[in-house]
Amino acid sequence: MSLGVVAAPARVAGGLFAFMLDVLVATFRFPFQIREFLQQAWFIVTVTIIPTIFVAIPFGAVIALQVGGLIRQFGAQSFTGSAAVLAVVREAGPIATALLIAGAAGSAIAADFGARRIREELDAMMVLGIDPIHRLVVPRVWACVLVAVALNGLVTIVGVAGGYFFNVVLQDGTPGAYIASFSALAQVPDLLQAMIKSMIFGFLAAVVAAYKGMNAKGGPKGVGDAVNESVVITFTLLFVVNFVVSAVYMQLVPPKGM
Amino acid sequence: MGAEVQVSHLTKKFGKQLIWGDVSLTLPAGEISVMLGPSGTGKSVFLKTLIGLIKPDEGSVIIEGVDIATCSERQLYEVRKLFGVLFQDGAMFGSMTLYDNVAFPLREHTKKSESQIRQIVMEKMELTGLIGAEDKLPGEISGGMRKRAGLARALVLDPQILLIDEPDSGLDPVRTAYINQLFIDLNAAIDATFLIVTHDINTARTVPDNIGLLYHKHLAMFGPREMLLSSTEPVVAQFLNAQRVGPIGMSEEKDADQLAAEAGFSMPPLPPITRQLEPSNGLRRRAQRPAGQWCRENGVVPPPGSFEDAVAAPGASA
Ligand SMILES: Nc1ncnc2c1ncn2[C@@H]1O[C@H](COP(=O)(O)OP(=O)(O)OP(=O)(O)O)[C@@H](O)[C@H]1O
Ligand SMILES: [Mg+2]
Secondary structure, X not given: OHHHHHXXXXXXXXXXXXXXXXXXXXXXXXXXXXXXXXXXXXXXXXXXXXXXXXXXXXXXXHHHHHHHHHHHHHOOHHHHHHHXXXXXXXXXXXXXXXXXXXXXXXXXXXXXXXXXXXXXXXXXXXXXXXXXXXXXXXXXXXXXXXXXXXXXXXXXXHHHHHHHHHHHHHXXXXXXXXXXXXXXXXXXXXXXXXXXXXXXXXXXXXXXXXHHHHOOOOHHHHHHHHHHHHHHHHHHHHHHHHHHHHHHHHHHOOOOOX | OOOOEEEEEEEEEEOOEEEEEEXXXXXXXXXXXXXXXXXXXXXXXXXXXXXXXXXXXXXXXEEOOEEOOOOOHHHHHHHHHHEEEEOOOOOOOOOOOHHHHHHHHHHHHOOOOHHHHHHHHHXXXXXXXXXXXXXXXXXXXXXXXXXXXXXXXHHOOOOOEEEEEOOOOOOOHHHHHHHHHHHHHHHHHHOOEEEEEOOOHHHHHHOOOEEEEEEOOEEEEEEEHHHHHOOOOHHHHHHHOOOOOOOEOOOOEOOHHHHHHXXXXXXXXXXXXXXXXXXXXXXXXXXXXXXXXXXXXXXXXOOOOOOOOOOOOOOOOO
């Protein structure tokens, strides 16, 4: 009993890890499924792009409002821009991306695989001599990675622009200060680490979703459970990974001197 | 030319739950076998074990010298090319039209041109009565149609072994009769080894050369159809004649009290054995035997009136 409490999650983690390796190995197997990759990338874009914009604007705005208000009390309005950069570019961008990829794309992938599992489509495919990991999972995983990076860029731009709008238009900051303070604190590695983060998030979200969906059992209810679990696991995993990557980044890249 | 499937001492458990244990049987090459059993006795699991989708805990499944239970992934994909499988719900790919579904194995595994593919696909779709539904998506058609489409897809690579899970559930009696005749005709034409899982007593009585019965976590009996149809073994007789009296209850097994109460009753007499369906396409099946041959050879007296019914196949003589 007490062993089961430990063993069950360990088995899931082990299975997930083995699955991840399968995906990586299958990625390099010829031929790469270009068509499926493009179709899926497009599909993921369509389910995430609108929510992304609607999440990103308030993200930038809230940061500008909160930080702006605080900073004004110190009399350091000129740093609002850089605060937005640090917050939006380094953290909010990847996190918002993670939420959207896990919530919108991940749940769609898990539901799709779950339905295929219980309709025995996956079994049928294997019997027809086709490996579903190579055929279906690999293109989805890499489509998710690509879209995650693109979304991260979008969140960054929209977030910074939203911050600009609130800071300059609504809080009477000066455009010059907002933009000038960018270059005071921001540096290129900030963007790079955000891109790397979103790639990792996209990869993990798709792998977890595919794994959970493919292992759904017990009819339609099982599919619902799989989707639910995949979203919860992905969220948890992404926040942990985000912390780790941020911590490593802080160690590797010294903050810019002022 | 069909391939033989040798199953020995096969055991499958899910966790601690034993599905069936120590199942041994041989599906003879080119013959039609039917697997019967109450719901939930693991017939579908058995079928999936034969193609290596489920790994058994013990035992072996040997096809052309390869043990499906232990062979490598690569070998498995090779051996699977011998198989055509119809899953219980058809297992059509939901995002493709029926035509693309049926064409899928050809596009994946052969270098045929689109016009050659079209010819083969249309032939199989005509065989299974799907002409006119080529452009439908699997979500838009009835369960019975999905099943027939699954059959068309299973046939398209000329399999040597056909595994068919409940072809007749969700099909009306007329279509069931057609599909049963189709199996007989197909067997005559392509000489493949068939394993059909079914609940339909009429199918079990008229189609196969061999019958197996899974019951109470083991294989109760497997053998030539006349052997099972003339068997007085209570489980076999009860199931093959769809009776309430016998060891099989509403839940998996009857409880002891109920069995004791029934112990005084004898099983009702066996009904006559009907004739096996014969090919309607003028061909002869390799596994076809004269009616009553097994009974004669084994000194079993069939129930009175056996083999006297008219032959079901059109045009065949008695
Ligand atoms: N992947 C699985 N994991 C755990 N248990 C399973 C799995 N697949 C099947 N089972 C269990 O195995 C048993 C047999 O299932 P199976 O689907 O083979 O029955 P069946 O004989 O085909 O029934 P039916 O005639 O209703 O189709 C069931 O109790 C089912 O719950
Ligand atoms: Mg079944």
